[in-house]
Amino acid sequence: MKSNTKNLPKCQDCLIRSSSLFGELETEQLDKARSLRSAQQTYEAGEYLYHEGDVSEKAFTLYSGWVTLFKNLKNGDRQILRFALPGDFLCYKVGKHKVIDHSAIAASDVTLCTFPIDRFKQTIAELPDLAFAISSVTETTTQRCHSALTSIASHPAETKVAFLLLSLYVREMSLSKGAECVPFPITQEDVGDALGLTSIHVNRVFQSLRAQGLIECKNRCLWVSNKKALAKVAKISLPELESLMVGI
Amino acid sequence: MKSNTKNLPKCQDCLIRSSSLFGELETEQLDKARSLRSAQQTYEAGEYLYHEGDVSEKAFTLYSGWVTLFKNLKNGDRQILRFALPGDFLCYKVGKHKVIDHSAIAASDVTLCTFPIDRFKQTIAELPDLAFAISSVTETTTQRCHSALTSIASHPAETKVAFLLLSLYVREMSLSKGAECVPFPITQEDVGDALGLTSIHVNRVFQSLRAQGLIECKNRCLWVSNKKALAKVAKISLPELESLMVGI
DNA sequence: CGGGGAGTTGAATGCAGTCAACAAATGTGG
DNA sequence: CCACATTTGTTGACTGCATTCAACTCCCCG
Numbered sequence: 068m069k070s071n072t073k074n075l076p077k078c079q080d081c082l083i084r085s086s087s088l089f090g091e092l093e094t095e096q097l098d099k100a101r102s103l104r105s106a107q108q109t110y111e112a113g114e115y116l117y118h119e120g121d122v123s124e125k126a127f128t129l130y131s132g133w134v135t136l137f138k139n140l141k142n143g144d145r146q147i148l149r150f151a152l153p154g155d156f157l158c159y160k161v162g163k164h165k166v167i168d169h170s171a172i173a174a175s176d177v178t179l180c181t182f183p184i185d186r187f188k189q190t191i192a193e194l195p196d197l198a199f200a201i202s203s204v205t206e207t208t209t210q211r212c213h214s215a216l217t218s219i220a221s222h223p224a225e226t227k228v229a230f231l232l233l234s235l236y237v238r239e240m241s242l243s244k245g246a247e248c249v250p251f252p253i254t255q256e257d258v259g260d261a262l263g264l265t266s267i268h269v270n271r272v273f274q275s276l277r278a279q280g281l282i283e284c285k286n287r288c289l290w291v292s293n294k295k296a297l298a299k300v301a302k303i304s305l306p307e308l309e310s311l312m313v314g315i
Numbered sequence: 316m317k318s319n320t321k322n323l324p325k326c327q328d329c330l331i332r333s334s335s336l337f338g339e340l341e342t343e344q345l346d347k348a349r350s351l352r353s354a355q356q357t358y359e360a361g362e363y364l365y366h367e368g369d370v371s372e373k374a375f376t377l378y379s380g381w382v383t384l385f386k387n388l389k390n391g392d393r394q395i396l397r398f399a400l401p402g403d404f405l406c407y408k409v410g411k412h413k414v415i416d417h418s419a420i421a422a423s424d425v426t427l428c429t430f431p432i433d434r435f436k437q438t439i440a441e442l443p444d445l446a447f448a449i450s451s452v453t454e455t456t457t458q459r460c461h462s463a464l465t466s467i468a469s470h471p472a473e474t475k476v477a478f479l480l481l482s483l484y485v486r487e488m489s490l491s492k493g494a495e496c497v498p499f500p501i502t503q504e505d506v507g508d509a510l511g512l513t514s515i516h517v518n519r520v521f522q523s524l525r526a527q528g529l530i531e532c533k534n535r536c537l538w539v540s541n542k543k544a545l546a547k548v549a550k551i552s553l554p555e556l557e558s559l560m561v562g563i
Numbered sequence: 564c565g566g567g568g569a570g571t572t573g574a575a576t577g578c579a580g581t582c583a584a585c586a587a588a589t590g591t592g593g
Numbered sequence: 594c595c596a597c598a599t600t601t602g603t604t605g606a607c608t609g610c611a612t613t614c615a616a617c618t619c620c621c622c623g
Contacts, residue, residue, distance in 0.1 A: 091411075138465055141550050146465040162451030163339075166558070168458045191446055195439050198446035203410030205453050210416045212460045217386055217394040220467050220511030222612085224579070254601065263468030268579055270602060302389050310414070470580080472611070502569065516611055518570060 068114060070181075072106045086154035086242065087128050091200035099194045106181045112252070116171040116179070117158060123167050125181050126159035132177030133252050137260065138169050147261035149215065150174065150253065152238050156204050159184065175252035175287075214311055219262055221302070227262045228272045229301035232282060236291045238312055251289035276300070316362060318429075320354045334402035334490065335376050339448035347442045354429045360500070364419040364427070365406060371415050373429050374407035380425030381500050385508065386417050395509035397463060398422065398501065400486050404452050407432065423500035423535075462559055467511055469550070475510045476520045477549035480530060484539045486560055499537035524548070 078101045084090050092100055110116060119138060134151040148169055151157055191198045218230045239249035255273060256266040276282045281297045283290035291297055298305050326349050332338050340348055358364060367386060382399040396417055399405055439446045466478045487497035503521060504514040524530045529545045531538035539545055546553050
């Protein structure tokens with residue numbers, strides 16, 4: 068991990084601000100909020116950002132790259148809770164019990180903006196809108212968690228895989244508009260760990276989706292030529308999907 | 316639904332306050348916070364509190380009874396997201412997109428304290444601690460969602476059912492200490508809808524758990540004589556389980 | 564007493580897991 | 594730049610858990 072505390076890039080010019088916590092604030096409020104940030108950090112793929120059981124002292128806005136959030140299970144498996152994408156707000160915890168319930172690993176090389184959590188206390192007193200911005204971002208995360216839960220509980224593996232791929236594709240696409248494919252730095256085993264499937268079965272589903280011409284996935288990139296067709300397999304309507312992307 | 320706006324019981328004396336949103340506040344702060352509440356409402360079992368797609372205008376603290384939160388699926392099934400128990404804070408949503416992503420039905424007769432959401436804006440400006448109280452409660456909910464996700468994704472049905480029953484039992488027990496059984500107003504089909512299993516298979520698992528002497532379930536009540544043994548089947552340690560109960 | 568919801572049982576089907584081996588891609592050091 | 598090691602992806606055969614369908618019982622409530 069490398070940390071940079073000097074000459075931090077300005078939030079005003081930030082390319083991903085509209086999809087991040089500070090995207091919820093008016094530009095004139097950024098002056099008060101930007102002092103929250105203490106550093107910009109980079110992690111290499113595979114590095115831990117934090118561990119399950121840690122006491123949270125810093126929150127992060129993911130600036131670039133993907134982060135995998137997961138819990139370790141008794142039997143040695145791990146359950147991936149979600150993949151964080153640029154704009155995501157991680158590890159904010161202010162309750163009395165600030166022990167983090169999951170771990171986070173950089174799925175690719177990542178850059179983060181870092182916020183010491185204790186600074187939020189005072190800033191929120193001066194800038195109540197920040198509290199609502201945090202609530203808003205949290206609500207989106209919860210909504211995604213609900214979708215994940217719903218998708219995982221529903222039975223056919225093809226549906227689950229299609230839903231996950233489509234969600235990630237749409238979110239990435241909204242960040243890098245115009246590109247014909249999106250970065251996809253995770254493995255089939257990761258997909259399995261996220262959906263409660265074996266990597267072997269994920270592989271078979273990938274092949275089936277590929278055979279149907281719905282996805283192409285190589286060189287750590289994902290192509291989806293026909294979103295509507297994939298949405299049909301994922302058993303979700305496109306408007307419904309978009310509503311998951313709003314807010315952040 | 317019946318609504319009572321006069322002579323509301325005092326928050327100071329509330330029996331479930333310690334496990335609710337206001338349990339996060341100091342008693343001297345309750346004076347400022349109590350004006351948030353507009354009414355106490357009762358719903359009969361089966362009544363909707365709100366529907367997926369509604370715009371949220373009121374938040375609720377569940378005072379007594381259980382509420383089922385769920386999403387309707389394309390194929391007519393429904394996915395239960397969680398069962399809300401007394402003390403739970405429901406339907407708070409302040410983001411720009413205030414459309415609720417799930418529906419809520421009273422699982423039993425319930426009593427709720429009702430809070431018009433627009434009142435929060437001003438109160439938080441005067442009482443920043445309220446913002447942290449809300450965050451704290453939200454964090455607990457998210458943590459439970461993570462546990463649910465993890466439990467549902469892990470494979471054997473017996474584990475999932477045991478985990479759900481144990482969680483509900485422990486939470487209810489912490490509310491009604493001393494009792495030898497807890498209210499259990501939901502059906503086996505509800506359990507199935509929560510875990511992504513058929514009611515038939517849930518039934519078989521119930522029988523197996525009963526045969527092992529781990530649970531007893533009749534007259535809308537649940538007995539768990541040996542928490543530790545059930546926790547073993549649920550593949551969770553008791554300390555781990557308790558940590559899910561903290562905060563609210 | 565009759566009806567409907569909830570729970571129970573059995574048999575047959577099928578989706579996804581397991582095990583084992585191999586192929587392809589990626590990364591590392593000599 | 595090649596040789597080797599490791600990770601990731603692919604294939605096949607076999608097993609088993611959970612679903613499906615259908616019938617039946619129990620119990621509560623009007």
